[in-house]
Amino acid sequence: MDAPPTPHSADISTAAKDAIEAAHNTQQLAIIQAMVAAQQLTQHQTPPPPPVQQSSGSAGMWIGIGAGASVFLLTVALSAVAVAISVVSLTVCVLVLRSVWHDIRKGH
Secondary structure, three states: OOOOOOHHHHHHHHHHHHHHHHHHHHHHHHHHHHHHHHHHHHHHOOOOOOOOOOOOOOHHHHHHHHHHHHHHHHHHHHHHHHHHHHHHHHHHHHHHHHHHHHHHHHOO
């Protein structure tokens, strides 16, 4: 039959139980540490920004085009006014010269 447990064998069985429990605790701590590290990694990683659509031009470019077009149209309008004034003055000059020419030919 079994011999009665000696104090020495009780210490060994208690030490074995403690060692097994420590091993389980170590495994659990390793799992917990891995989970914490994974959470920290996912928190530190920011999702990539959504792709930005490239517009055909910025607002400043369109403002510049509008200002350039306005200046061009003003220049064309002033040129048209200058041409109209030149035509009117040339017409008056031709009419006056024609009248003077007719007067000279008639002898006045």
